[in-house]
Structures are given as structure tokens and as C-alpha cells.
Amino acid sequence: MDNTRIEELKSITSEVRKDILRMVGMARSGPYETPLAAAGLLVYLYWEELVLIPSEPERGDRDRFVLGMPEAVPALYAALARRGFFEREHLWHYRRLGAMLQAHPDFRRIPGMDAPCLTVQPSLAMAASLARELASRRFRPRVAFVVSDEALRSDEFAEETCRAAKLDIPNLFMIILCGGDMDGGALPEGWETRRAAGGDFAALEGACGSFDFSRGAPKALAVRADGGFAISSIGAGRQGEPHSLSLGELDMALEELEVRSSEYK
Amino acid sequence: MNINKTASTFEAFCGIIARYARERDDFALLVAKDVPDCGALREIPEDKIISSCADAHSAILSAAGLALAGKRPWVLGRAAGLLGGSYQHIREAVAMPSLPVRIVAVDGGLSLAQDGAAGMLPSDIALVRTIPGMNLFVPSDVLSLTGIVEGAETDGAPLYIRLGRAPAPEFENQSGEIFRLGGARILREGADVTICACGIMVSRALEAAERLERQNIGAEVIDCYCLKPFPEQALLSSVRRTGCCVTAEEHCGAGGLFGAAAECLGRTYPVPLRSVSLPDEFISSGTPEELREYYGLTWNEIVDAAAQVWALRRR
Numbered sequence: 001m002d003n004t005r006i007e008e009l010k011s012i013t014s015e016v017r018k019d020i021l022r023m024v025g026m027a028r029s030g031p032y033e034t035p036l037a038a039a040g041l042l043v044y045l046y047w048e049e050l051v052l053i054p055s056e057p058e059r060g061d062r063d064r065f066v067l068g069m070p071e072a073v074p075a076l077y078a079a080l081a082r083r084g085f086f087e088r089e090h091l092w093h094y095r096r097l098g099a100m101l102q103a104h105p106d107f108r109r110i111p112g113m114d115a116p117c118l119t120v121q122p123s124l125a126m127a128a129s130l131a132r133e134l135a136s137r138r139f140r141p142r143v144a145f146v147v148s149d150e151a152l153r154s155d156e157f158a159e160e161t162c163r164a165a166k167l168d169i170p171n172l173f174m175i176i177l178c179g180g181d182m183d184g185g186a187l188p189e190g191w192e193t194r195r196a197a198g199g200d201f202a203a204l205e206g207a208c209g210s211f212d213f214s215r216g217a218p219k220a221l222a223v224r225a226d227g228g229f230a231i232s233s234i235g236a237g238r239q240g241e242p243h244s245l246s247l248g249e250l251d252m253a254l255e256e257l258e259v260r261s262s263e264y265k
Numbered sequence: 266m267n268i269n270k271t272a273s274t275f276e277a278f279c280g281i282i283a284r285y286a287r288e289r290d291d292f293a294l295l296v297a298k299d300v301p302d303c304g305a306l307r308e309i310p311e312d313k314i315i316s317s318c319a320d321a322h323s324a325i326l327s328a329a330g331l332a333l334a335g336k337r338p339w340v341l342g343r344a345a346g347l348l349g350g351s352y353q354h355i356r357e358a359v360a361m362p363s364l365p366v367r368i369v370a371v372d373g374g375l376s377l378a379q380d381g382a383a384g385m386l387p388s389d390i391a392l393v394r395t396i397p398g399m400n401l402f403v404p405s406d407v408l409s410l411t412g413i414v415e416g417a418e419t420d421g422a423p424l425y426i427r428l429g430r431a432p433a434p435e436f437e438n439q440s441g442e443i444f445r446l447g448g449a450r451i452l453r454e455g456a457d458v459t460i461c462a463c464g465i466m467v468s469r470a471l472e473a474a475e476r477l478e479r480q481n482i483g484a485e486v487i488d489c490y491c492l493k494p495f496p497e498q499a500l501l502s503s504v505r506r507t508g509c510c511v512t513a514e515e516h517c518g519a520g521g522l523f524g525a526a527a528e529c530l531g532r533t534y535p536v537p538l539r540s541v542s543l544p545d546e547f548i549s550s551g552t553p554e555e556l557r558e559y560y561g562l563t564w565n566e567i568v569d570a571a572a573q574v575w576a577l578r579r580r
Contacts, residue, residue: 064333107362115333116362118326120354125323129330160323 001048001205009201012082013043014261018254019078019091025250027095030103032245035075037225038146038177040198042072042079045144045175048201049208054084057111061139064114064130068123068147069177070104076113077101085112121151122160124174128218131172142171142213149178149222152188164218165190172218173211179225191220198223271432275371277407278428279305281414282339286313289418293331295324297342300371301430322351328366329358337365337418343377344370344427345386352392360396365421373427374464374515375543375553375562382547391520393425394493400424400446401493403514405467406435409490412444420446427464431553434468436488449496451503455483458571458578459503459510463489463522466513466541466562473513473567482575495525497533504536509574513541513567515557537577539570 016039024030046052050063067076074094081088086100093099100109107113115126124145131143151157164172165188176187177198187193194207204223211219245253286292286309294309296316306314315327321342328338340347347370348355359366370389377384386392393401400422404410410428417424442450452467453474462470467488474484485503489496504510510530514522523540530536543560557563 104361116329116358118354118357120322120326120357122323123326125326126330126333126358129327130333131330133331133334133336156320156323163323 001202006201009043009047010199011261012047013040013199014257016043016075016078016082018257018261019082019088020074021245021250021253021257023078023091023094023101024074025245025247025253026092028244030074030095030244031071032074034069034071034148035073035078037179037198038069038072038075039079040201041146041175041177041204041223041225042075044201044204045146046079046083048205050144051141052112054112057085060137061141062114063142063144064134066115066123066127066130066143066145067117068127068145068151070117070119071148072146072177073103073105073117076105076117077110080110080112083112086110121154122157123147123151124157124160124164127174128160128164128167128169128172131169131218132167135169135171140171140214142173144173144175146175146177149176152176158188161188162190168216169218170215171213173213174218174220176220176222177225178222187220187222190217192217193220193222195222196224198225271434272407273430273432274404274407274410274428275301275430276303276305277410278341278369278414278426279303281411282306282341283308285414285418286310289337291335291337293328293336293338295328295331295338295340297321297324297340297347299343299346300341320350321346322354325351325354325366325368326358329362329364332359332364332366337367337421339367339369341369341371344373344389345377345384348389348392348425349386355399356396359423360398363398364423366423367417367426368424369426369428371428371430374429375548375556376430378548378551378553378556381550385548387515387543387548388517388520389425389427390492390514390516390522391524394520394525398423399493400491402426402491403463404428404490405462405464405488406433408435409444409450409488412442413490416445422446429465431465433465436467436471444490446491447494447496448491449499450488450490451485451499452488453484453486455485456506457483457509458575459485459487459500459507460513460567460571461487461489461500461510461522461526462513462567463492465515466567469562469564470513470567472564473571476564476568477571480572482571484571489522489525492522492525495529497529500526500529501534504530504534508578509537509571511539511541511567511570511574513562515562516542517545518542519545536579537574539574541566541570 127145196203196207512523
């Protein structure tokens with residue numbers, strides 16, 4: 001990946017983050033911290049890694065994407081819109097009555113969504129089962145499954161990672177978004193594992209490129225959430241408690257992102 | 266109505282599903298770890314049966330994944346674990362995305378009565394009825410079960426079927442009934458009282474109708490094998506003639522067949538209505554037959570209830 005492409009991806013990430021803030025701000029509710037943290041990873045996946053054609057979202061040979069983090073849904077919506085699966089206009093109706101982009105995704109209504117986003121664990125069971133079934137098909141599409149490192153701490157999830165390892169599902173690609181320091185214990189045994197930083201597109205490319213998805217064990221990539229984008233104007237004085245964005249906070253946050261993104265243009 | 270022979274709906278299901286496994290490419294069966302053994306399941310080709318699921322909820326989520334890949338999976342488990350332990354998984358991974366996952370629960374009602382209250386889930390019907398988009402069947406015999414499974418193979422809706430392990434009588438299909446979503450079958454015609462029953466209570470209802478006949482009360486017996494969508498027209502057309510109704514089910518009184526009938530009649534055509542069902546309490550342990558006797562799931566309770574509503578009906 002050359003520097004020009006890296007700058008392009010950074011610019012796209014910045015635009016996706018602005019869209020996340022706009023949609024959550026206009027809805028006056030919804031998570032934004034995790035979506036902002038996941039934006040870089042989703043941009044890398046949707047622009048560089050996954051095999052898909054936005055104008056043909058139902059092609060049988062496309063790679064599948066399964067989001068196992070309901071709190072990151074706005075990032076997925078913003079990435080899908082920016083990638084061309086549907087008009088960005090839909091983003092401004094996020095969480096509204098009758099809108100396509102509901103708080104909990106109705107995956108059958110949203111072009112580009114391949115699976116429901118579950119709040120229940122172990123959602124890996126669904127992704128693994130889908131991948132195993134697709135592994136027998138001619139083009140062997142991959143299933144990229146993004147999950148938070150919080151999920152890995154549950155016994156049910158650990159059991160499911162062991163089961164997936166035993167089943168040898170080479171096209172299953174679990175991406176663990178780590179909020180903290182990517183401790184070694186978070187990565188499951190029996191999987192081919194790599195690590196990368198979420199904002200480092202070259203590192204992501206290197207890690208993904210080192211996997212052979214046609215054979216071997218399932219793959220796991222631990223990605224450190226990109227914290228470099230933290231927006232100082234949000235939540236000042238609120239001690240980090242979850243809250244909806246006020247219009248004032250939204251304006252300041254967008255301005256801050258605007259200033260930062262000017263360096264990519 | 267002739268009663269030919271008896272067979273457990275669970276064993277019958279295993280036989281039917283083994284046949285479909287051989288015939289259909291998109292077939293998959295996921296078996297939770299606590300399912301009773303059945304010889305017919307061993308005939309299913311290895312690539313079409315998955316029995317290594319750690320828990321019922323993993324089986325549900327795996328089935329959802331297979332459905333996303335284009336399969337039409339069945340999940341077989343015990344009611345308490347499959348529904349009680351995986352309610353949210355069914356709601357989110359099957360019903361909300363409306364995936365063609367067919368959930369089949371064995372040991373519903375009082376079948377596992379000897380294991381005590383924690384091992385039983387007599388309110389499974391009520392739980393499923395409250396999930397939007399889920400269809401719900403309680404077959405009373407092998408014939409209705411076969412019809413329901415055939416229908417499910419052609420329909421893409423998520424559904425729940427409750428099976429029993431006790432031998433159930435097989436009723437003749439005199440009218441060439443086609444079993445379908447929202448359907449019910451009239452097993453005996455009568456003009457004085459309507460008895461709606463499901464599952465194992467259908468044979469008790471028929472026995473009660475015989476006893477009522479001796480008292481010159483003609484009872485119409487309806488096998489409500491489909492509880493959701495509820496066969497409202499079948500019930501309404503019967504009570505418009507009889508003017509009263511009794512429901513009989515191996516289920517708690519709230520949210521099951523009685524609940525469905527009461528909602529329908531209360532909204533459209535209020536008539537005297539009585540329920541023969543389990544009480545609102547955690548069920549004691551004992552053999553299933555002992556408990557059916559103890560909690561009044563018998564033909565003479567149905568007779569008593571029918572005589573009461575018949576006396577109360579508007580003339």
C-alpha cells in the first residue's frame with residue numbers, strides 16, 4: 001500500500017467519522033465513541049480487504065461481514081453509505097420511525113448488511129456456522145466477524161472459539177477490536193493470530209495479507225482501537241458518562257475533525 | 266372418530282426428518298446435547314446433522330448462520346433449555362431477521378415431570394406466542410405432525426413445534442385435511458359445546474365428548490394444532506353454533522391455547538369460556554400420568570367444564 005492510498009483511506013475515515021457524529025447528533029441518541037474507534041478498521045475492510053461490489057450486494061461470491069458489536073452499528077451504517085451501498089441521505093434518519101437505519105439493524109432492509117447484529121453471545125457461533133457452510137462453495141467467500149475484546153472474556157465465547165478451532169474453518173476471519181492494550185490472553189488458542197493497530201492501514205494490510213484463507217485454522221486479528229482521533233470537545237465536564245450529543249458539542253466536534261482532516265487533503 | 270394406533274410424536278418426527286435429510290440438499294439438523302436418543306436420527310447423513318453444539322443457544326445461533334448461507338435448518342432440543350435458556354437468542358437471531366429456522370422442542374409440558382420444576386417448561390407456548398413473526402404448532406398425532414413438517418419444508422417462516430414423548434393416538438384424516446399455518450381440524454362435530462384442544466389433550470377431549478354425548482350434550486372437538494397464527498375462523502364458526510367453549514392443554518393457564526381463544530372470543534364473539542390447564546405454580550415432581558391426574562388434565566375435568574359453560578350459554 002503506497003502513501004497516497006494510505007492518505008486516501010485516512011481521508012475516507014475522517015469523512016466516515018464526521019458522518020457518524022452527524023447521524024448520532026441529529027438522532028440525539030446513539031453510541032458514538034465505539035463507532036468512532038471502529039471507523040478506521042471498517043474503512044480498511046470495506047475499501048481494501050473485503051471482496052464485494054456495492055451495486056451487487058447480494059452476489060453469492062462476495063465476502064460476508066458480520067458485526068458482533070451492536071455498539072458499533074453507526075460506524076457500519078456510515079461506512080456502507082460512504083462505500084455506495086445506499087444513499088447517505090438515509091444516515092440523517094437514523095433511529096427515526098420507519099427509517100431504514102434503525103437503532104438495531106433490520107439486516108434484510110439494508111443493502112450491504114449480510115447478517116443480523118446480535119446483542120447475545122456467543123454470536124461467533126452464527127459467523128462460524130455461516131463460514132463453514134460457505135467454505136464448501138466454489139469461490140469460498142470469507143466471513144469477517146468483528147467483535148469487541150469484552151466478548152472474549154465470556155466462557156460461552158471461549159467455548160465457541162475452541163469449537164471453531166476444532167472445526168478448521170479457514171475462511172473465518174475474526175477481528176477483535178481491543179479497547180486497551182491488546183493483552184495476549186485475548187487471542188484464542190487454535191487460531192492463526194496476528195495483531196495490528198486500527199489506524200495503521202499498512203499494518204492492517206500486512207497482517208491480513210499474511211493469512212492464507214484457503215486452508216488451515218480460522219484466523220484472528222487483534223486490532224487496537226485507534227484512539228488518536230479522540231475528540232476533546234465532546235463530553236467536556238461530563239466525566240465520560242454516556243450522553244447524547246448536544247448541537248453545540250456536535251458543531252465543535254465536527255469542526256475539530258474538519259481541522260484534523262485538512263491534513264489529508 | 267377412529268383411533269387406529271399410538272405413536273410418540275418425537276419418534277415420528279425423527280423418522281420424518283431422517284427422510285427429508287436424504288431427499289433435500291438444503292437440509293441441516295442441529296441437535297442440542299441433551300436430546301433423547303432415537304434410532305432414526307442415526308440414519309441421517311453425517312454432513313447434514315450437527316450434534317456437537319455445546320448448548321441450546323449455540324445450536325440456535327449456528328442454525329441462524331446456516332440459514333444465512335441458504336440452508337433451511339432444524340434445531341432439536343429439550344423445551345426447557347431450547348426455549349427457556351435461549352429465548353433471547355431465538356428472538357434476535359431467528360425471529361427478528363425472520364430466518365427459516367425450525368425449532369423443535371421435545372419434552373414440553375409434563376414429559377419430564379420426574380426431574381422437577383426446573384427441568385420442565387410448561388409455559389413454552391406462551392413464550393413463543395409473544396415473539397413476533399414466530400409460528401407455533403402443537404401436533405396431537407403423527408398425521409398432523411407429518412402435515413406440519415411438510416408445510417414447514419415449503420414455507421420460509423421461522424417456527425416452533427412442541428413434541429411429546431408419550432405415545433399419542435393417531436386420528437383418521439377423514440376429510441383429507443391439509444395441515445397449514447393458521448389451520449385447525451374438526452375431529453368431531455357437535456352443536457352444544459365447542460372443545461378446543463392441542464397436543465396430548467386432544468384424545469382426552471374426544472373421550473370427554475363421548476361422555477357428554479351420553480348426557481345428550483353434543484360436543485364439537487377441534488384440534489388446534491396451530492396456535493400461531495391462531496385459527497380464529499374455525500373457532501368462531503364453531504362457537505357461533507354452540508355458544509360456549511372449553512379449552513384443554515398441557516400448559517399453564519396463561520398465554521397458551523386458553524389465552525389465544527380468550528383473546529379471539531373476547532374481541533369478536535364473547536361466550537362462556539372455561540380452561541382445563543395447569544395451575545399458575547411451579548409443578549411438583551412425579552410421573553407425567555400422576556401429574557396429569559393431580560392437576561386435572563383429564564377427560565372428566567373437560568366434561569365438568571363443558572357442562573358448566575353449556576349451562577351458562579346464552580339461549
